[in-house]
Every structure is written in structure tokens, then in C-alpha cells.
Amino acid sequence: MSLIENLKSYSEGINVSSDKKKLLTSFFEKGFPTIQDEEWKYTSLKKLISEDYSIGKNGSILSDLDISNHSLGFENKIVFSDGKLISTPKIKGITFSDFSDFECSTADTFLQLNSALANNGFTIKVDSNTIVDEVIEILFFTNTENSFNQYRNQIIIGDNAEIKFVEKIQNLSNSTSFVNHFTQIDCGKNTNVEYNKIQNNTENSKLIDTMNIFQKEDSTCNINTLIFGGSFTRNNLNFEQNGSNCESNMNGVSILDKNQLADNHTFVDHKQPHCTSNEMYKGVYLGNSKGVFNGKIMVRQDAQKIDAFQSNNNLLLSENSTIDSKPQLEIYADDVKCSHGCTIGQLDEDALFYMRSRGIGITEAKAVLTYAFASEAIENISILEVKLLAQKLLAKKLNVDLDFSV
Amino acid sequence: MLKIKDLKAGIEDNQILNEINLEVNAGEVHAIMGPNGSGKSTLAAVIAGKDEYEVVGGSIDFEGEDLLELSPEERAHKGVFLSFQYPVEIPGISVSNFIKTSITELRKATGMKPIPTKDLLKMMRDKMKLLNIKNGYLSRNMNEGFSGGEKKRNEIFQMAMLDPKLSILDETDSGLDIDALRIVANGVNKLKSKNNATIVITHYQRLLDYIIPDFVHVLYDGKIIKSGGKELAHELDERGYDWITKEANKK
Numbered sequence: 001m002s003l004i005e006n007l008k009s010y011s012e013g014i015n016v017s018s019d020k021k022k023l024l025t026s027f028f029e030k031g032f033p034t035i036q037d038e039e040w041k042y043t044s045l046k047k048l049i050s051e052d053y054s055i056g057k058n059g060s061i062l063s064d065l066d067i068s069n070h071s072l073g074f075e076n077k078i079v080f081s082d083g084k085l086i087s088t089p090k091i092k093g094i095t096f097s098d099f100s101d102f103e104c105s106t107a108d109t110f111l112q113l114n115s116a117l118a119n120n121g122f123t124i125k126v127d128s129n130t131i132v133d134e135v136i137e138i139l140f141f142t143n144t145e146n147s148f149n150q151y152r153n154q155i156i157i158g159d160n161a162e163i164k165f166v167e168k169i170q171n172l173s174n175s176t177s178f179v180n181h182f183t184q185i186d187c188g189k190n191t192n193v194e195y196n197k198i199q200n201n202t203e204n205s206k207l208i209d210t211m212n213i214f215q216k217e218d219s220t221c222n223i224n225t226l227i228f229g230g231s232f233t234r235n236n237l238n239f240e241q242n243g244s245n246c247e248s249n250m251n252g253v254s255i256l257d258k259n260q261l262a263d264n265h266t267f268v269d270h271k272q273p274h275c276t277s278n279e280m281y282k283g284v285y286l287g288n289s290k291g292v293f294n295g296k297i298m299v300r301q302d303a304q305k306i307d308a309f310q311s312n313n314n315l316l317l318s319e320n321s322t323i324d325s326k327p328q329l330e331i332y333a334d335d336v337k338c339s340h341g342c343t344i345g346q347l348d349e350d351a352l353f354y355m356r357s358r359g360i361g362i363t364e365a366k367a368v369l370t371y372a373f374a375s376e377a378i379e380n381i382s383i384l385e386v387k388l389l390a391q392k393l394l395a396k397k398l399n400v401d402l403d404f405s406v
Numbered sequence: 407m408l409k410i411k412d413l414k415a416g417i418e419d420n421q422i423l424n425e426i427n428l429e430v431n432a433g434e435v436h437a438i439m440g441p442n443g444s445g446k447s448t449l450a451a452v453i454a455g456k457d458e459y460e461v462v463g464g465s466i467d468f469e470g471e472d473l474l475e476l477s478p479e480e481r482a483h484k485g486v487f488l489s490f491q492y493p494v495e496i497p498g499i500s501v502s503n504f505i506k507t508s509i510t511e512l513r514k515a516t517g518m519k520p521i522p523t524k525d526l527l528k529m530m531r532d533k534m535k536l537l538n539i540k541n542g543y544l545s546r547n548m549n550e551g552f553s554g555g556e557k558k559r560n561e562i563f564q565m566a567m568l569d570p571k572l573s574i575l576d577e578t579d580s581g582l583d584i585d586a587l588r589i590v591a592n593g594v595n596k597l598k599s600k601n602n603a604t605i606v607i608t609h610y611q612r613l614l615d616y617i618i619p620d621f622v623h624v625l626y627d628g629k630i631i632k633s634g635g636k637e638l639a640h641e642l643d644e645r646g647y648d649w650i651t652k653e654a655n656k657k
Binding site: 348349350351353354355356357358359360361362364365368369371372373374375376402403404 | 454455456457458477478479481482483487488490493494496497498499503504506507508510511512515564568
């Protein structure tokens with residue numbers, strides 16, 4: 001069976017509200033997007049949706065070892081096993097709870113599917129004026145073979161609060177798994193949020209991750225996306241600035257090989273004046289891997305004095321790797337500063353020779369230069385554990401035993 | 407230590423070195439001088455193993471081994487060091503990280519145990535003193551935004567850290583003011599021993615006031631046309647290259 005048939009038979013066996021039924025009917029009518037669809041022009045879903053998935057099944061019980069093996073070691077953890085929320089931390093000023101449905105109107109197929117059928121996820125409410133020093137780690141484990149899971153998460157951050165998250169989606173087997181992930185963050189006034197996504201799943205894992213962020217005035221939100229694993233990754237990262245003096249920052253590092261594909265779609269909607277956005281995506285492509293970057297920046301008419309910066313730099317380290325990069329700027333205000341840049345290149349031969357002349361082997365020299373290339377984005381991550389992990393995973397991916405942390 | 411015999415090399419179809427012969431022994435300092443375009447930097451690059459240069463004839467023997475058969479990193483492992491005329495900027499890698507990687511890889515290749523980071527940092531600080539390098543330097547990105555003098559000092563700093571057998575200083579004096587020149591030369595002199603050798607490539611005699619050569623060679627049109635003692639450098643400084651090139655052309 002294909003995913004759409006899996007979804008049909010699953011939805012026939014459950015009861016959903018009439019609104020959701022409508023969403024489902026329209027979804028089954030139009031089906032999944034194809035490369036004719038502008039938003040999916042460079043990323044084909046064909047293979048992904050032709051596979052057979054099991055939906056709504058629970059696998060074996062998660063062991064403590066599974067958790068510690070994949071954790072970055074933070075004390076405060078939210079843990080999911082095959083969709084079920086199995087543990088939440090206790091922190092003063094924060095309420096953690098299970099899935100609770102929330103509205104989200106969208107034209108996006110995967111979000112509609114998520115709205116119609118997702119019944120797992122978390123809800124986090126951070127009280128106003130709560131400053132959380134500890135990092136909150138969110139782990140989603142997949143235990144069932146060939147599973148399709150949908151999470152729908154909401155984080156509501158009260159005014160003047162500060163908080164940091166690290167998220168990991170982890171398939172515990174080598175079988176295929178597909179997660180359609182959706183997280184909404186509501187940033188209150190004068191909040192500061194950092195959310196780190198470590199996308200280092202097993203070889204046959206697929207992910208579609210949509211994150212919608214709504215920012216009120218004086219808020220800062222930083223999203224860091226690190227892609228090392230998984231066969232298929234699509235990130236839709238959308239910021240909506242609904243107050244003045246907002247700051248939206250994005251850092252992305254993708255290091256891909258074999259037949260991996262990673263597609264980063266970002267969108268910043270500048271609706272109010274005196275806001276900034278800063279976007280830095282670095283991609284390194286080996287083997288037959290493929291990257292896609294689509295960065296859209298919208299500056300609405302009333303959004304004067306906007307400072308928007310976007311860069312997408314790519315290294316193609318093999319003959320057969322590709323990158324499609326597309327900056328998209330729509331500016332309707334007249335007093336703004338917007339800049340964007342995109343580069344695609346190879347490693348600098350002179351630098352390689354320089355390093356080799358210092359006794360550094362060619363594989364190591366390439367790795368050091370690749371790290372140097374990606375480090376600008378990695379350095380922007382404020383959590384040391386995440387930074388160190390990124391360095392470690394980069395070295396592993398490039399097959400070298402080097403420590404970049406000095 | 408180093409024996410260059412009838413070396414011919416060039417880039418694509420353009421032959422730059424025409425039968426270079428040079429022998430350098432441990433404990434010696436050789437200066438190679440010559441006008442622009444005579445092949446000085448090509449010689450340095452060929453010894454270090456830059457692969458855009460093609461060796462079409464002759465041999466380079468380094469301590470009994472055929473150097474031309476080795477990759478640039480293997481040459482470094484054997485103890486060959488090139489101080490670059492134009493050191494490369496590497497944004498994103500700190501000086502300390504670069505040197506640590508270099509030393510770790512060198513030691514790995516030669517079967518030595520890695521040095522603990524703490525000891526390595528101490529070693530770096532000691533060598534920094536030798537070259538009057540200020541604090542804060544180790545965390546700067548490799549050569550990024552360095553002045554000409556800082557870049558050259560960084561080259562000699564690496565030389566001090568790697569402790570090579572044969573150092574080739576390619577125009578290390580260019581871009582240095584007199585104070586920096588003195589510091590760099592002083593560093594080179596302090597690193598000199600009876601077990602290592604130095605080849606100083608330079609345009610001007612000025613550097614040779616500080617690093618006293620045992621031998622001076624004049625390179626012209628890809629050939630060593632005259633060799634002599636340190637007094638040859640003075641003579642060149644006074645009379646220029648013309649008289650030697652004329653002499654060579656007559657032959």
C-alpha cells in the first residue's frame with residue numbers, strides 16, 4: 001500500500017470532528033503535492049509517499065538505555081515513544097501537558113493532514129517573567145517499524161520569559177519511518193527563545209517539519225537546524241512578526257552524503273516596523289546528496305526600518321551532489337535594509353595545500369576546511385552541548401578523528 | 407640532507423626551472439636570491455609539493471628518500487617546512503585549532519603519542535614569547551585580517567611549533583618593517599641548530615644582515631648561475647643582478 005492508502009484505511013477506523021472530516025476529504029481529493037507545485041519544485045515526494053507505512057501502532061517499551069544513548073545529557077526531558085508522551089520534567093513556572101488541539105488555518109497539504117489526524121504532541125506553557133536556565137530536551141522516539149507518526153506541538157511563552165530547547169527525533173531501528181511534525185511557538189512580548197533541532201536520524205528516516213512562530217513586540221527567537229542524518233528532510237520554518245522590534249534568527253547546517261536530501265524552506269513575514277531577521281544556512285554535499293534552499297522574506301508596507309539579512313552558502317564536494325538555492329524577497333516598504341547572498345563552491349585549493357604542507361592529510365584538511373565553512377553558523381548556537389555535538393557529528397560524517405573544539 | 411639534481415619543472419607548458427642543482431646539509435643556512443620571475447618561489451613550491459607544478463626532469467632527495475614521490479603532507483611529516491610568501495587566510499579556524507590539528511597529525515604520522523591540549527597550549531605560549539606575539543592571538547582565525555607582518559610572524563610561529571629539519575623561508579622579509587624583521591630573524595636564529603637547515607629565499611640583502619647565510623646562490627632564468635659565501639649578497643646589494651646575468655649570458 002502507499003501512504004495515501006494507509007491514511008485512508010486508518011481514517012476509516014477512527015472518529016473525527018466534521019471540520020476535520022472536511023480537511024480529510026479535501027486532502028484525499030487533491031493528494032500530495034508534486035514537483036509541478038512551486039513549493040515542491042526541487043523536492044520530489046514520489047518515493048516517500050509510495051512506501052507502505054503503519055499508522056497508530058505502538059512498538060516495544062522504550063528502555064532507559066535508549067533514552068540515555070540518544071540524549072545530549074540534559075536533565076529536563078520530554079520523552080515520546082511512538083507518539084505517546086511518556087515523561088515530562090517539573091520546572092517552576094512551566095506547565096507541560098499532552099497533546100491539545102489548536103487551530104491553524106493553512107493551505108499546506110502536510111499541515112492540513114496534521115490538522116486532520118494528529119493526536120500526539122506536547123503543550124508547553126511558560127509563565128510570564130519566567131527565566132529558565134536549564135535546557136529542555138525533547139526526544140521523540142520511533143519504536144515501530146515502517147511507522148508514520150504525526151506530532152502537533154504548541155509552545156506558549158508568556159511575556160518577558162526566556163527559554164531554550166533541544167529537539168531530536170530518533171528512529172530506534174533501521175527500518176523506514178516518516179514523521180510529519182508540526183510545532184507552533186507563540187512568543188510573548190520581550191521574550192527570548194532558542195530552539196535547536198538536531199536532525200540526525202537513521203538512514204531510512206523521513207521528516208517533514210513545519211514550525212510556525214508568532215512573535216510579539218520586543219521578542220527574539222533563534223532557531224538552529226542541524227541536518228546530518230535521515231534520507232529525506234523537509235523543513236518549513238515560518239516566522240510572523242506581529243510587533244515592532246522583533247528579532248528572528250535562523251542558523252542552518254546541513255552535511256549530507258549518499259542519497260540524502262534536505263530541503264530548507266524559510267519564510268519571514270515582516271509585518272511591523274523596526275524588526276530584524278538574520279538567516280544563515282550552510283550546506284555541505286557529498287556523494288549523491290541533494291540540497292534545496294528556499295528563503296522567502298516578505299516586508300509588508302507598514303514594516304519600515306526593517307533590517308533583513310539572508311545568506312545561503314553551499315559546498316559541493318562531489319561530482320554528483322546538487323543544490324538548488326532560491327532567495328525570494330518581496331518588499332513593499334520603502335525604508336528597509338535587505339540583503340541576501342548565495343554561494344556555491346568547492347574547497348579552496350590554496351588553503352588545502354597550505355594545510356597539507358603543515359602535515360595535515362588531505363582528508364583531514366578537507367574536513368578542517370569544511371568545518372571552517374560551517375563554523376560561522378555553528379558558533380551562533382548558544383548551548384555548548386549542541387555545539388560540541390555538531391562538531392562531533394561533522395567529524396564523523398567526514399570520516400575523520402578530529403576535535404574542533406579548541 | 408637535501409640534494410637537488412638537474413631539477414626541471416614548470417606549470418603546464420611553461421618551464422620555469424631549468425636544471426637546478428643544490429645541496430643543503432644539516433646545520434647550514436642557504437640564501438637563494440634573484441630577480442623577479444627567476445623561479446625562486448617555484449623552487450620552494452616544488453620542494454614542498456604543490457601539485458600544480460609539474461616536475462619534468464631531475465630529482466630531489468631528502469635524507470635518502472625521493473621527495474618527489476611524496477605527498478605534501480608526507481613531506482611535512484619528514485620534516486620539510488615552507489614558510490609561505492602569501493600565507494592563506496582560513497576563516498573559521500583559530501590559530502590554536504590549526505596548530506593543534508597540524509601537530510596532532512604530524513605526531514600521528516610519525517608514530518608519536520599526542521600531546522595533551524594543556525601542554526600544547528603551554529608550548530604555544532612559550533613560542534609566542536620568542537616571537538613577541540601578543541595574547542589573544544591564538545583564538546584569532548588563521549591569518550584572517552592579519553597584517554602582512556602578522557602573517558609572516560605566524561609562519562615562523564608554526565615553524566617553531568613544528569620544529570622541522572628543513573625550513574624554506576619564501577620571501578619572509580617582504581611586508582615586514584624593520585622591527586618585525588628583526589623579531590622574525592631573531593626567531594629563526596634561535597631555532598637554528600646543527601641538526602636542521604634553512605633555505606632563505608629573498609630579493610634583498612637586508613634579511614641576510616640578520617640571518618647570516620653560509621652560502622648564497624643566485625637564481626636567474628630557472629638556473630643557479632652563481633654561488634658564493636655571504637659576501638656575494640653584499641655584492642649583489644651594491645651592484646644589482648645585471649653584472650651576474652650578463653656574465654651568465656656570455657657563458
